[in-house]
Amino acid sequence: MITSTTGPQPADFADVRATNLAVVLRFVREHAPCSRADIAASTGLNKATVSSLIADLIDRRLVRETGLTENRVGRPATMLVLDGSPYAAIGVEINLDHVSAVATGLAGERLLTWRRAFSGGESVNRGMAEVGAIIRRVLGRMAKEERQVLGLAVAVPGLVDVQGTARIAPNLGWRDADIGGDLAKALRDPGFPIQVDNDANLAALAEQRFGAHAGASDLVCLTGGIGVGAGIILDGRLRRGRLGYSGEIGHVQLDPDGPACPCGRRGCLEVMAGIGAVLRRKVSPAEVQMEIEEAVRLARAGDAGTLATLDAVGRSLGKGVSILANLLNPEVVVLGGYYVPLAPWLLPAVHDELGRRVIALEAGGCQVVASALGHDAAALGGAARVLDSIDSGRLPGGLSRIP
Amino acid sequence: MITSTTGPQPADFADVRATNLAVVLRFVREHAPCSRADIAASTGLNKATVSSLIADLIDRRLVRETGLTENRVGRPATMLVLDGSPYAAIGVEINLDHVSAVATGLAGERLLTWRRAFSGGESVNRGMAEVGAIIRRVLGRMAKEERQVLGLAVAVPGLVDVQGTARIAPNLGWRDADIGGDLAKALRDPGFPIQVDNDANLAALAEQRFGAHAGASDLVCLTGGIGVGAGIILDGRLRRGRLGYSGEIGHVQLDPDGPACPCGRRGCLEVMAGIGAVLRRKVSPAEVQMEIEEAVRLARAGDAGTLATLDAVGRSLGKGVSILANLLNPEVVVLGGYYVPLAPWLLPAVHDELGRRVIALEAGGCQVVASALGHDAAALGGAARVLDSIDSGRLPGGLSRIP
Structure with missing residues (x-):
């Protein structure tokens, strides 16, 4: 499936449960270790709802109980932290002379950073073959680490429409390139979303999540x-x-x-x-x-x-x-x-x-x-975009591995 | 109370119930007449939650039952529409030579449009006295109609900071004018929020809600x-x-x-x-x-x-x-x-x-x-901003009248 939207807008008429799952996941990301009662107190959700949402997040291995408890007035509370150990987010940046790839875990920890020479600027087909080959190697590494890939986002230097088509990439000489579609074919429908975005957009997402002004x-x-x-x-x-x-x-x-x-x-x-x-x-x-x-x-x-x-x-x-x-x-x-x-x-x-x-x-x-952030900011931003999708409520379905 | 923020960001760690109230209110605004089941189906909120939210909105006279029911498979559903008859939103626009005032109801229907010559550009004090006098007359009219004022937003041609202070209004010759504070004093703490904003910002809100490209x-x-x-x-x-x-x-x-x-x-x-x-x-x-x-x-x-x-x-x-x-x-x-x-x-x-x-x-x-939209777009946008606050979850407390 190829998607390239900015994710569900919270509090729109979309699925409020998905939004609330995302709210709770972000809260744990930012405040872990924390208890169910902390989440209820800060979000205004009632405790039964929070318990149900947390059960769902634990099922998906996005959150786990630490085993630690904290004694407060009344009774001890089980503390929660981000899990995510079985997941990876991948970002790829297409430049004029090289391609960069970055993989991170759910908390943004860097799993790999690769850079390869790139000569595919002349034709989209050749370019996509080269990019596809690099991504397959990244996927192989993630499979070896038994991580499920949450998504892939590709940075392109040019105008990319909201459907993910690179309309004009002047310095690459590409026009109307369906990069997401081509990659999905090259990767044989890998079962995770592929997003395509402008390189400056993804660099901005990297700055927002990982930069000095995060x-x-x-x-x-x-x-x-x-x-x-x-x-x-x-x-x-x-x-x-x-x-x-x-x-x-x-x-x-x-x-x-x-x-x-x-x-x-x-x-x-x-x-x-x-x-x-x-x-x-x-x-x-x-x-x-x-x-x-x-x-x-x-x-x-x-x-x-x-x-x-x-x-x-x-x-x-x-x-x-x-x-x-x-x-x-x-x-x-x-x-x-x-x-x-x-x-x-x-x-x-x-x-x-x-x-x-x-x-x-x-x-x-x-x-x-x-x-x-150095030279691979847009690739890192690709991983950030995948993590943003998770934060916006597009949670992974389960624990199926990459085929 | 003077506030000038953009309202609670939905799906932030703010009060999720307030956000959900606002989601339901907006749904009724856009889809009335509609049933509780329609709301539950479209928002993903469960039916018990929707019923509780609707009861709250009916208490506040923001929504009412029509008495009409619609027969569907199973059983008839009571239909809901926007109420809001006891409310008003007020927008005021300060120009170089005139002041405009607009009042609307909750659905945006125009209740009054006034324009008065303005000579207060020379000093903030004199300007605020003139603007205050016009607003008092608008409030008098609303009181006569037994409408509770939800809020007032004032458009100023200049740089207005997020606290609502007019930092520089070059053509009026004003600097660091606390227009919201001055008006709250002139109106003797009227019990509704007073917001101050740049005129182009409010004109944009008017276009978004009422214009040809709404x-x-x-x-x-x-x-x-x-x-x-x-x-x-x-x-x-x-x-x-x-x-x-x-x-x-x-x-x-x-x-x-x-x-x-x-x-x-x-x-x-x-x-x-x-x-x-x-x-x-x-x-x-x-x-x-x-x-x-x-x-x-x-x-x-x-x-x-x-x-x-x-x-x-x-x-x-x-x-x-x-x-x-x-x-x-x-x-x-x-x-x-x-x-x-x-x-x-x-x-x-x-x-x-x-x-x-x-x-x-x-x-x-x-x-x-x-x-x-004509010449009073920024004043109309003031009313739109007040209505936006309601849509964002800043609901009126009850039915107390203006003193």
């Missing part, structure tokens, strides 16, 4: 690559817009008289503040890393040209961030990808522009920081 | 005045950002070499696409209406200068709307205020720019339309 309600993640995309979290949830195309900040025009962008427009954020603006020459995707390391070396050495370039890129980036701050008033904007090693030289200019351009005092409280 | 999940409302603000609804709820300062599109820079803006920056959306860009001369707030009517007359008559001005303003507005469409992928952007009479001449240029600038095909499905 738990922030209003967070925007900016991917720093040749392309620049935004993942927008407001009031605690990723906001995709009507068809899933939110976060396309890359071709917002900063200057009508700015440099020509490969998209045919002028003065786009991507051409003024993307990583391409830092490189001294046109390079292949595989060479970008090396070029950025060289820029860092030159900046450290005080090379005037490099410092001027980074200041200019930082100013353009600051213009883009100030649009986000004015429109969305986030608590934090997290800079990911290649912005991370360059952040010491970009951030002063970003902060300066923010101070000038944001209407609210002190930039509306908006912080701008470099990501602490 | 029910749209992803909707942005742009106020068309001397100032331009955005109210942003994503996934069905207003998104305020961290401190409440979202939607400040007015001073997003469209062109670094554009005309000087009164704010001190250059090329702001407000100076290029605000109503001031349509006027031929500097006018007082009271004269704007007349000037816009003259512009409409000239445009109808085919005056070349006016048409060129409206095309240029439409192009700048299109740049702004395309930023919204790229970042947020809304289903619809609703143009309010003075954009409404000018829409026939603005929209062609807006659509053209949208087609050029939005990355997703067909502008990501984003429609741009003129509001059908």
Whole structure:
């Protein structure tokens, strides 16, 4: 089954029991060890309902009793903690020159992190064959560990609609690629949901769950690559817009008289503040890393040209961030990808522009920081998205193993 | 009590019973007449719980039995409809030269719409005295009709923080005005919540509940005045950002070499696409209406200068709307205020720019339309916000009348 929605909206006319199961599971995740009475007191659910929900979660091996009890007024209470030992969530990130895969357990603990060279950008078929091969190896590892895979989410650098079709992935050259469907075939209907999402969206989910600002309600993640995309979290949830195309900040025009962008427009954020603006020459995707390391070396050495370039890129980036701050008033904007090693030289200019351009005092409280998650944030975000689905009430059915 | 939050987040660790009450109330609002069994079947709540929730809602006179029954397989079911006859929601909009007040019943039916000249922009004290006087007259009318006031929400053209303080209302010249607190004093603690919000936010709530695109999940409302603000609804709820300062599109820079803006920056959306860009001369707030009517007359008559001005303003507005469409992928952007009479001449240029600038095909499905709600949209949105609070579970306590 391929699904790509954001999960059931709680307190809609959907199944209230599923919502309540999710509420209880999240409570245990955040407050374990805790008792049934703690849950009842904090959620307002009555004790009989909580006992029934907990019995269900124990059946699914999502929660377990510790055996420990805590003495309170009256009688001792059996304490509950998250179980989840038989489960895994998988995230995969498709990049121009490599594919990353991450698997985590139910509590988000990292089970594996793999990276493989990728040459499938030319055709969707070849790309999907390569990605499918990597995922099969991850599934093999999870089967060996006797873990049931809760789901897989795949990050793609491009416009992904809410059905999970990659409409346009310009730098890969893909159009209307049914990545979820292709992978389901390649994996022979693996029995868990496959989700496909924009890479900035998944990086934002990773920041929300695992980053230095984990738990922030209003967070925007900016991917720093040749392309620049935004993942927008407001009031605690990723906001995709009507068809899933939110976060396309890359071709917002900063200057009508700015440099020509490969998209045919002028003065786009991507051409003024993307990583391409830092490189001294046109390079292949595989060479970008090396070029950025060289820029860092030159900046450290005080090379005037490099410092001027980074200041200019930082100013353009600051213009883009100030649009986000004015429109969305986030608590934090997290800079990911290649912005991370360059952040010491970009951030002063970003902060300066923010101070000038944001209407609210002190930039509306908006912080701008470099990501602490490293290069596989979008893959990790894929696993986070699977865990989010569980938290939203899409619980695993039982304990059947992968075939 | 002054409150200004967005109401309890359903399925958070808040009171689940309150959430379930709200779920049932919304179901009756949207599906009346309906039976208890219908509610149980659609919400997944068990029948005993539904009966208990309905008894509570009947006690509060939010729901009533029709006396009608419907024969189904088995036995006849008593049908339920929204009651709410003893309630009123009040919205007030503070403008530069007038104040509007709207009262509605629980189902949104309009009870009164008033507009009064306003000269209180110079000082907060004088302004609050004038606004307080109007509200007292509205309350008097509601008391005469024996309606309990569920709440009052006040729209202010400026930055309003989540506590309801108007931090900066530049065109009124107000700073750090505790409008909610001042009104509570002026009304002598009236016993209902007073909320204060940005005018674009409340206009967006009015569009979501009462406009031509009512029910749209992803909707942005742009106020068309001397100032331009955005109210942003994503996934069905207003998104305020961290401190409440979202939607400040007015001073997003469209062109670094554009005309000087009164704010001190250059090329702001407000100076290029605000109503001031349509006027031929500097006018007082009271004269704007007349000037816009003259512009409409000239445009109808085919005056070349006016048409060129409206095309240029439409192009700048299109740049702004395309930023919204790229970042947020809304289903619809609703143009309010003075954009409404000018829409026939603005929209062609807006659509053209949208087609050029939005990355997703067909502008990501984003429609741009003129509001059908008229000039008091933000006041109506105040009433909508009060009704939203009820829908979110902040139910009235009982049937006590206004003192």
